[in-house]
Amino acid sequence: MNKLPMTExxxxxxxxGALPAVRRGEVEEYLATHPEEAERVRxxxxxKQVLKAMFQPVLDEPLPERLQALATPPVAVDPExxxxxxxxxxxxxxxxxxxxxxxxxxxxxxxxxxxAVDSRQAQRVxxxxxxxxxxxxFSPDVRRPVEVGAAQEDQLVAWLSKRLGxxxxxxxxxxxxxxxxxxxxxxGNSGPVAQFMYHDASGQxxxxxxxxxxxxxxxxxxxxxxxxxxxxxxxxxxQFGYALSAGIDKAELARVATAVYDQLxxx
Amino acid sequence: MLVExxxxxxxxxxxxxxxxxxxxxxxxxxxxxWARCALWRAGSDLRAWLFSIMHNLRVxxxxxxxxxxxxxxxxxxxxxxxATQSDRLEVRDLESALRQLPDEQREVLLLVALxxxxxxxxxxxxxxxxxxxxxxxxxxxxxxxxxxxERPPGVNLRVVR
Numbered sequence: 001m002n003k004l005p006m007t008e009x010x011x012x013x014x015x016x017g018a019l020p021a022v023r024r025g026e027v028e029e030y031l032a033t034h035p036e037e038a039e040r041v042r043x044x045x046x047x048k049q050v051l052k053a054m055f056q057p058v059l060d061e062p063l064p065e066r067l068q069a070l071a072t073p074p075v076a077v078d079p080e081x082x083x084x085x086x087x088x089x090x091x092x093x094x095x096x097x098x099x100x101x102x103x104x105x106x107x108x109x110x111x112x113x114x115x116a117v118d119s120r121q122a123q124r125v126x127x128x129x130x131x132x133x134x135x136x137x138f139s140p141d142v143r144r145p146v147e148v149g150a151a152q153e154d155q156l157v158a159w160l161s162k163r164l165g166x167x168x169x170x171x172x173x174x175x176x177x178x179x180x181x182x183x184x185x186x187x188g189n190s191g192p193v194a195q196f197m198y199h200d201a202s203g204q205x206x207x208x209x210x211x212x213x214x215x216x217x218x219x220x221x222x223x224x225x226x227x228x229x230x231x232x233x234x235x236x237x238x239q240f241g242y243a244l245s246a247g248i249d250k251a252e253l254a255r256v257a258t259a260v261y262d263q264l265x266x267x
Numbered sequence: 268m269l270v271e272x273x274x275x276x277x278x279x280x281x282x283x284x285x286x287x288x289x290x291x292x293x294x295x296x297x298x299x300x301w302a303r304c305a306l307w308r309a310g311s312d313l314r315a316w317l318f319s320i321m322h323n324l325r326v327x328x329x330x331x332x333x334x335x336x337x338x339x340x341x342x343x344x345x346x347x348x349x350a351t352q353s354d355r356l357e358v359r360d361l362e363s364a365l366r367q368l369p370d371e372q373r374e375v376l377l378l379v380a381l382x383x384x385x386x387x388x389x390x391x392x393x394x395x396x397x398x399x400x401x402x403x404x405x406x407x408x409x410x411x412x413x414x415x416x417e418r419p420p421g422v423n424l425r426v427v428r
Contacts, residue, residue: 009401012408016379018386044408047415050361051281051380058277064290067276070297071269073304 006030011037015044101137124189128234131209131243132227134186134195139205146182146197156183160194164212166239170196171208171263176256178206188213206246206253208260212239222257224250233257237264271314272297274382275321281377282325284366292328296321318382319392322374329370364414372407375400 006027013019014027031038138145148156153170161167163185170180178198186193186209193211225232227245231253234243242264244257275296279289299320300307307316365373378389386404390397 008405012401012405013386015408040409040412043412043415047361047408047411048380051365051377054361055277055281055381058280059273061273061276063272063276066294067272067290067297068269070294070301071272073301 011041012044015041015048101133126225127209127211127236127241127243128223128225128232128245129227130188130193130211131207131234131245132225132230132232134193134209135207135230135232135245136228138184138195139197139207145205147184149182150180152182153180160185163192164194164210166212168194168210168212171260173198173256173259176259177201178256181205204246204248206244206248206256209241209243209245211241213241222254222261224254235261268297268300268313271317274314275317278318278377278381279321281365281381282373284362292321292324295324299324315388315392318378319394322393325370325374361411361415364411367414368407368410372403372410375403376407376411379404 004023004026010019010023010027014024014031019027031041148159150156157169160183161169170183173179177200179200181197181199183194183196186195188211190213193209193213196208196210197205198208199205219238220236222233222235225234229247230245231248231250232243232245233253233256234241235257236242242260244253244260246253246256272293275293276289279292279296280286283289283292296317300317303320307313368376374393375389378384378392379386384392386397386400390400393400
């Protein structure tokens with residue numbers, strides 16, 4: 001009965017006046033012979049008009065102050081220079097990463113813990129792994145990288161020594177370009193461990209992880225491990241295990257590790 | 268930006284049916300727009316960009332859990348109502364019928380009705396194919412028509428459990 005079959009899309013487009021003239025004529029011819037369809041699309045048209053009329057007054061309402069204020073950039077920041085990632089969103093991303101890493105580490109540590117219970121085989125998290133995880137968790141922290149800052153170094157030393165049950169002291173690395181930021185207490189495989197954090201002039205951070213859990217282990221020389229982006233030098237000296245972690249290259253880390261080792265030997 | 272705000276408000280009001288919630292949505296939209304203004308390509312349609320930000324915010328909001336609520340049919344109460352044909356009631360009835368549309372249909376229907384946008388523009392804003400716009404529009408309009416025909420004028424009660 002028609003040149004082109006009439007589709008629902010044609011009828012909708014007729015309602016919205018979106019048809020080219022020729023097609024509109026064809027639709028109107030069709031509607032003339034289909035009263036029910038005609039009634040339906042006229043109802044749609046009326047609907048559209050009523051909706052428009054109904055909400056038209058909103059356009060003339062005075063704007064509330066809070067919206068008025070947003071007609072211009074909300075803070076005194078040049079919109080052109082505003083970075084895509086604002087500081088706030090970076091913090092959120094960092095928080096998300098932290099949660100992911102901590103949960104991952106916790107799950108993994110927990111898993112190892114259960115294994116140890118189950119098999120009675122002391123399946124421990126290897127020292128460089130523990131140290132690398134602790135490094136990755138805390139070193140990106142901008143606001144609270146450490147629990148006690150270098151300004152209270154005496155308190156830090158007294159506190160960590162008391163908790164670890166033996167004297168621990170952060171080595172002084174100023175001569176090779178690293179300043180102490182501070183330190184914190186962390187849970188190790190079976191008790192407390194200490195972490196000291198340093199940074200160089202460029203803000204590059206490194207952490208020294210100190211455990212006292214190695215009663216059964218023999219002494220070792222320097223060992224190197226790579227845990228993802230983190231390089232770790234570690235060694236065991238009596239009851240102490242030391243691990244130096246940073247996202248810096250192996251040669252530079254070896255230089256720092258040697259300085260740390262020398263100082264600890266001399267004490 | 269200022270000239271676009273009233274249109275955002277109108278659409279949000281129609282979409283949400285609640286003045287405070289609508290203005291909140293507009294506020295969130297503007298804040299997000301300012302935070303991301305580096306992403307807006309100068310010369311492109313500012314209004315379309317703002318509307319698509321609003322749409323995305325709305326999608327985010329709907330993903331969040333809501334208070335469980337259910338509609339009470341007025342048939343449950345059989346409250347005798349005076350048969351009035353006043354415009355005010357008709358408008359109210361259309362508005363309550365609008366509330367009963369699925370969100371996705373109401374959105375398309377209002378963008379076409381209030382903003383006089385082409386189907387392609389609506390599709391671009393919502394990030395859906397034109398065919399989907401057409402079918403949502405057709406279903407939304409038909410549903411609205413049936414709601415208006417079948418229901419006598421009355422108030423649709425909504426309670427929170």
